[in-house]
Amino acid sequence: MRHSIAMTVNGRRTVLDVEPHRTLLEVLRDRLDLLGTREGCGVGECGACTVLLNGRAVVSCLVLAVSADGAEITTIEGLAKEGRLDPIRTGAIQCGFCTPGMIMAAKGASVLEGNLCRCTGYAKIHEAIAQSASPPAGRETTSA
Numbered sequence: 001m002r003h004s005i006a007m008t009v010n011g012r013r014t015v016l017d018v019e020p021h022r023t024l025l026e027v028l029r030d031r032l033d034l035l036g037t038r039e040g041c042g043v044g045e046c047g048a049c050t051v052l053l054n055g056r057a058v059v060s061c062l063v064l065a066v067s068a069d070g071a072e073i074t075t076i077e078g079l080a081k082e083g084r085l086d087p088i089r090t091g092a093i094q095c096g097f098c099t100p101g102m103i104m105a106a107k108g109a110s111v112l113e114g115n116l117c118r119c120t121g122y123a124k125i126h127e128a129i130a131q132s133a134s135p136p137a138g139r140e141t142t143s144a
């Protein structure tokens, strides 16, 4: 049996029918085509699927879509301005798989301890987030 839910996703009201066992991650990727939210572990361990739910960073693989009924969701796509994200300059990306989740966790003011990166190392990521939080005068911000 499906349930009708209404969410505001990246500023757009979205109404859809979902099965009760579907996760927010599945709905974002498979139903709304928001592929920037990554599926890594699928069990709440890696942080790749992090989105903002009512302004708070959550791992969307552990959130049932029906529980997000009425919520405001922001994904990495929702941070783009005119279709573009700000560049990241500190070498904080290699394959980039973890990057959307890292950015969303930083936006949600959560610590990154739940976000795993297999390739970059965390020093550069923390450097990029610090630059984004307080960009030097005359320079662009370094992350979304």
Ligand code: FES
Pocket (backbone or CB within 6 Å): 038, 039, 040, 041, 042, 043, 044, 045, 046, 047, 048, 049, 050, 059, 060, 061, 062
């Ligand atoms: S895919 Fe959700 S925490 Fe890993």
Ligand code: FES
Pocket (backbone or CB within 6 Å): 092, 093, 094, 095, 096, 097, 098, 099, 116, 117, 118, 119, 120
């Ligand atoms: S940049 Fe590859 S997993 Fe983080």
